Amino acid sequence: MLKFYACLIWTLSLGLDVLSQGDMVVPTPSRVVQSKGVHVLPDMLQINDENLPEYSKDVLKQWVTKELKKNLLFNAAGNDITFQRLQNVPADSYTIDILNGIKISYSSDASCFYALQTLFQLVDREAGTVANCFVSDQPKFAWRGMHLDVSRHFYTVDEIKRYLDLMAHYKFNTFHWHLTDDQGWRIEIRKYPKLTQIGSVRAQSLVGHASNNPEVFDGVKEEGYYSQNDIREIVAYANKRYINVVPEIEMPGHASAAIAAYPELNCLDTTVKVVEKWGVFEDVFCTKPQTMQFLKDVLEEVCQLFPSEYIHIGGDEVPKAHWEKCGNCQKTMADHRLKNTHELQSYFIREMDVFLTSRGKKLIGWDEILEGGLSENATVMSWRGTSGGIEAAKKEHFVVMSPTSHCYFDHYQGESAKEPLAIGGYLPLEKVFHFNPIPDALEPYQANYILGAQANLWTEYIANVKHLDYMIFPRLLALSEVVWSTNKCDYEQFIVKLENKQLPFLDEKGVNYSTTHRRTKTEVVEKNGQIKIVAKASNPNWTVEISSKGKPSMAGTGSSFYDLKPTNFPMKELYRVETKDGETVVGVDTVVINNQPFLGKKWTISPEPSEHYSGKGAVSLTDGIIGSRPWNGKEWLGFQTDTITFTYDYGQDGRHNTIELNLLEASSSWIYLPKKIRCTYYKANGKKRGSVEIQAYAERIGFVQKKAKYAKVEIQVIMDDKIPAGQPGEGQKPWFFISEIITLP
Ligand SMILES: [Zn+2]
DSSP: OHHHHHHHHHHHHHHHHHHHTTOOOSSOOSEEEEEEEEEEOOSEEEEOOTTOOHHHHHHHHHIIIIISOOEEEEOTTOOSEEEEEOSSSOTTOEEEEESSSEEEEESSHHHHHHHHHHHHHHEETTTTEEEEEEEEEOOSOSEEEEEEEOSSSOOOHHHHHHHHHHHHHTTOOEEEEEOEETTEEOBOOTTOTHHHHTTTEESOOEESOTTOSSOEEOOOOEEOOBOHHHHHHHHHHHHHTTOEEEEEEEESSSOHHHHHHOGGGSSSSOOOOOOOSOSOOSOOOOOSHHHHHHHHHHHHHHHHHOOOSEEEEEOOOOOOHHHHHOHHHHHHHHHTTOOSHHHHHHHHHHHHHHHHHHTTOEEEEEGGGGTTOOOTTOEEEEOSSSHHHHHHHHTTOOEEEOOHHHHBTTSBSSOGGGSOOOSSOBOOHHHHHTOOSSOTTSOHHHHTTEEEEEEBOOOTTOOSHHHHHHHHTTHHHHHHHHHHOSSOOOHHHHHHHIIIIIHHHHHHTTOOOOOGGGSOEEEEEEETTEEEEEEEOSSTTOEEEEEETTEEEEEEESEEEEEOOGGGSOSEEEEEEEEEETTEEEEEEEEEEEOOTTTTOOOEEESOOOGGGOEEEEGGGGSSOOOOSSOOGGGOEEEOSSEEEEEEEEEEEEOOSEEEEEEOOBGGGTBOOOSEEEEEEEOTTSOEEEEEEEOOOSSEEEEEOOSOOEEEEEEEEEOOSSOOTTSTTTTSOOBEEEEEEEEEO
8 A cells, every 4th residue: 555655656746847847748748758957959050961851851940040049050970969760660650869969760751840849849949958858759640630611711821821830830630621612612623713703702791690680791702712823832831741631622512602603503593692691501512413523523623633532522511402302303313213312412422432432532521421321432520429420430431520519619618708709619628628539439449440530610700810810729739639649648737838838839929829728617516505606727826716795705726615605695696706827817707696596406307418518417507607698518408309397396385486497599509499388386296286388489588476386396398390491400400408497486
């Protein structure tokens, strides 16, 4: 026992030692062994470039002269930095040995580049020193991706290059370039010039959410496309940095911009314009031979422009309404003996799969390509959770994990009311950091089919680089830990790395990162039927204070607690939570508690909420916190079932005159008010006392039951079975979201 104890202490002290020695590298290398002392870099670095790949040589020269502000000389006898290429070692692995000089060993040109990125982070540039240490490192996943939607908003060649530079520094190797969508076609196709002449220009854009009523437009033209020369330039720029560019040409859905340019691609004889709002639209590519040939012609040019083995064909969110009505599509179904339009979609994808395979490429698509049967060579990008990825891996198809739950960087990262408008969702830094791309449901051999993961950035609400930076950073760094590191540090240490080393680096690069992670993690929790505020600083070196008008302030290092006594405070109370780094206030949060007699009491919920939107369980409904709008995940319970029942059993006669429900309506996120709500009251003997049924017409809705006494109350929520046509998620089950049930005497 004693031995174990001593061993534990040794491990802990080593950990702290490593940290204090300035190990601030992101993503965390597989192994870092620190030794005593530092190596002082001379003013003239003599570098042996015998085994130094050409691009790494450029990168090193740039860094030494521009960032380190020293001189360098490449010569065969130099020994300040030496390089060695190793055979028979894992792909993209490298080591850095620092002791009286720097020795870098690597397995590939790419890993030499990665070794340099690590070295740049190890060096204390101000002091001109680097701590003696030994680093060995290799990537966890082969697909380390970042995505960018340039259709909804256009980004210039230089802006893309800057994005690639930042990705490369954090060892990402895949850029998924979403080039076409309803709102803009952004890639020049020589055979079809109208795609960019007409399809790349949108007259104006919707202001605010897709669900806003009435709709308001900005009247500002959004246009731009990449010429084939631009594309070649970007691909070459990326490849130099060991980033593969995977182009996405969306089909058969998200096709409005193409159809606006060439109306004959459509099923119906209607005019379509480049779409000015956000959502899912019914104008999809027809499956007639002319349209199929058009798409193969497009892919032919795409295959020539992009050396990538993978070509992304989209395949998501395809409304089938036009296919159902179209004589040509009905003929395709008859000719190929397809039973329904799901099989028609599979047929469509299979045609593209065969075409791409014939060109030596591999098809990758969103997980909808599983519906109606997965094409033989297809790789699946799992976005609607991980279940599509699990299904594909079990069928021995390759998978890239990109679930909305952990990888959608267009979602809010902090309390939505304080953040720039986003589509919805809630994806804080910590959740990205804790993502595991390999689901437990897979056997080890199936897990080999998971190529890796990527984050997606859809840009409906992101119109410029400043905002783009804000959504991507620092979440990109957390994802780099997920996809690269075989020995991820813990989250607290990650925050220390951010604050001490990485954010100052991003400052130098002019990156407008979010500081949402600095906010104190405040939670309202229930313990023995009592509600408490618990506040915890994100950085272990910071302190937290909670105060409330007329009440003493509570302070603590790292974390702080505040007990709430329901009887002692008014209906609404504001708590101030302040985080300090020494004397500097790092962040101020407020927590508003809505009092009620049921505060902290638990309703019984059936069925359980979805695992992705389960809040704190039942106590979320009575924790005094009304979910914020635009919504984010944490204050809400979400359900995707037909009926949800909430019951509260007094055990004896009770009475509350009003019961108020706080619900959410956000059609762009597939969240709807229920079709109806039924509230039933029961007597102590179990007999029905009475019931009320109402239409849910608003997000805040109440029942009044003035005179009755009852022992049990049951609230049944009944949902529509399908999301209506023309809405995002058409035909899917709608979600029901609730944040609070307030009972008033
Ligand atoms: Zn058709």
